[in-house]
Amino acid sequence: MSAAGGETDLSILLRSLEPELHDGTFVFCTSEEPQSPELVAAAIALFHEREGTTLVLPAERASAAGIVWSDPMAWISLTVHSSLNAVGLTASVARCLGDARIPCNVIAAFFHDHLFVPFDRADDAMVALRRLSQN
Numbered sequence: 001m002s003a004a005g006g007e008t009d010l011s012i013l014l015r016s017l018e019p020e021l022h023d024g025t026f027v028f029c030t031s032e033e034p035q036s037p038e039l040v041a042a043a044i045a046l047f048h049e050r051e052g053t054t055l056v057l058p059a060e061r062a063s064a065a066g067i068v069w070s071d072p073m074a075w076i077s078l079t080v081h082s083s084l085n086a087v088g089l090t091a092s093v094a095r096c097l098g099d100a101r102i103p104c105n106v107i108a109a110f111f112h113d114h115l116f117v118p119f120d121r122a123d124d125a126m127v128a129l130r131r132l133s134q135n
Contacts, residue, residue: 006083006111013089016080017133021126025059025119027069028105039065044075045107045114056107056116073105074122076115076129082108089113096132097125 007013026044030052040046045056055062062069082089090106090113097104097117102125105116117125 005085006081008083008086010086010088010092013080013082013086014092014133014135017093017129018079019115019126019129019133020077020079021122022075022077024075025072026056026075026116027059027062027067027072028116029055029057029062029067029069031055031067036065072119073116074119074125076117076122076125078113078115078129081111082113084108084110092132093129096128100124100128102128 007016035053035055039055039057039061042061043055043057045054047054057067059069059072078089078093090108093106093113093115094104097115102117102121104125107114107116115125
């Protein structure tokens with residue numbers, strides 16, 4: 001493990017997942033038009049693609065901005081400091097949640113991986129992730 005770069009050993013990563021469920025409901029929104037600085041500042045993630053910009057926003061901020069959204073999501077962070085060069089973490093988490101029939105969108109940031117699952121499956125996802133970490 002590199003102090004700055006995070007853990008790379010898959011067995012250590014899996015034992016140390018410590019998933020954290022954030023309060024609130026989050027939504028993925030997209031627009032071809034630039035968004036206001038206030039809306040961009042409210043985003044917990046932003047990604048530019050050819051087709052438009054994706055914002056991950058608290059649902060109430062999206063609604064207040066007049067953005068129509070569907071698919072309310074829960075946000076789960078894996079609090080282990082995973083390296084961007086770690087091999088197998090995303091695949092292991094995806095398999096675990098897939099086996100439980102829980103859809104998942106993953107965003108890997110510098111320190112942690114962040115999972116977005118259907119809001120009504122958040123508790124099931126937390127159980128599955130804790131089980132993965134214990135095995």
